[in-house]
Amino acid sequence: MKLLLIGAGNMGLTYAEGMLTSSLLNGNPIRVHDKSLEVKEKILKDDRFIFEEDLQTALSEADIVFLAVKPYHKEDVFEEINELVKPGQMFVSLMAGVNIKTLSKGLNAKKIVRTMPNLPAQVGKGVTSFTVSKHVSKLEAKLVKSLLDTTGVSVKVKNEKFIDASTGISGSGPAYVFYFMESMMQAARDMGFSEKVSKVLVSQTFEGAVELFNQNDLSPKKWMDRVASKGGTTRAALDSMEDNNIRELIHDAAYAAFDRAVELGKE
Ligand SMILES: NC(=O)C1=CN([C@@H]2O[C@H](COP(=O)(O)OP(=O)(O)OC[C@H]3O[C@@H](n4cnc5c(N)ncnc54)[C@H](OP(=O)(O)O)[C@@H]3O)[C@@H](O)[C@H]2O)C=CC1
Numbered sequence: 715m716k717l718l719l720i721g722a723g724n725m726g727l728t729y730a731e732g733m734l735t736s737s738l739l740n741g742n743p744i745r746v747h748d749k750s751l752e753v754k755e756k757i758l759k760d761d762r763f764i765f766e767e768d769l770q771t772a773l774s775e776a777d778i779v780f781l782a783v784k785p786y787h788k789e790d791v792f793e794e795i796n797e798l799v800k801p802g803q804m805f806v807s808l809m810a811g812v813n814i815k816t817l818s819k820g821l822n823a824k825k826i827v828r829t830m831p832n833l834p835a836q837v838g839k840g841v842t843s844f845t846v847s848k849h850v851s852k853l854e855a856k857l858v859k860s861l862l863d864t865t866g867v868s869v870k871v872k873n874e875k876f877i878d879a880s881t882g883i884s885g886s887g888p889a890y891v892f893y894f895m896e897s898m899m900q901a902a903r904d905m906g907f908s909e910k911v912s913k914v915l916v917s918q919t920f921e922g923a924v925e926l927f928n929q930n931d932l933s934p935k936k937w938m939d940r941v942a943s944k945g946g947t948t949r950a951a952l953d954s955m956e957d958n959n960i961r962e963l964i965h966d967a968a969y970a971a972f973d974r975a976v977e978l979g980k981e
């Protein structure tokens with residue numbers, strides 16, 4: 715299988731690096747095209763990829779094309795390639811909010827996979843939701859799933875509403891976790907800990923809590939109860955969060971991202 719990546723920034727390159735481990739490539743290199751000179755220089759030095767200046771040649775040979783430019787660059791890509799697209803070529807978009815109808819029309823292509831990736835793919839712990847246009851067969855969807863799985867896990871969702879929704883949960887979600895980490899590190903520094911110790915206290919707390927959650931079949935609520943003693947310190951913290959409506963604010967934040975993904979689809 716021959717893959718082409720258009721846009722090799724944070725996300726595109728991360729997914730390409732994961733896919734290098736896929737047996738589906740069958741020895742074929744992943745070809746990469748990017749407008750940025752910096753990215754070009756980086757890829758030219760990286761013997762795992764082939765940099766393609768000329769999109770015409772690169773596209774003509776590709777079975778699957780991954781699109782990982784920012785949503786506001788989609789029109790440039792459409793213009794550059796829509797006359798070169800061959801029937802049967804499949805396009806996998808990593809762009810937030812750009813819907814299948816827009817992709818299909820802009821690319822002049824029928825086989826479209828729309829995904830919502832997330833950044834922990836950089837360490838093989840990503841979660842990618844995806845959905846496919848009606849012209850993508852079950853087998854093709856399986857192939858794409860196996861490519862996406864090289865970066866962590868992937869979840870096929872039944873329609874695009876769930877792609878926008880997962881943008882609000884897992885796509886943007888790592889940033890919410892970092893927000894929480896930053897706030898806890900700030901509290902640790904205010905209590906007098908050094909930057910280094912604050913980082914250890916917070917990161918190990920996150921890592922340990924996630925590990926507990928994953929290794930046992932208990933709800934977050936049950937875990938909270940295991941940490942909190944009656945009348946103790948944790949209850950004081952959890953009560954403060956509930957009194958300040960943190961739960962609702964996080965819910966609203968996730969919906970703000972979901973709504974923005976829907977809005978991006980209309981731009
Ligand atoms: N970062 C994240 O956590 C997530 C990102 N996404 C989605 O992933 C996509 C990529 O995001 P990200 O990797 O962060 O973006 P980056 O800006 O890091 O990467 C995009 C790359 O594409 C290049 N580019 C722009 N226009 C073209 C073009 N016409 N042809 C070829 N290359 C081009 C850019 O060059 P230049 O810099 O010169 O413009 C840049 O190198 C976005 O659509 C985003 O919605 C989805 C989920 C999470």
Ligand SMILES: O=C(O)[C@@H]1CCC=N1
Pocket residue numbers: 810881885886
């Ligand atoms: O912020 C964004 O638009 C992208 C999509 C999800 C995460 N980053």
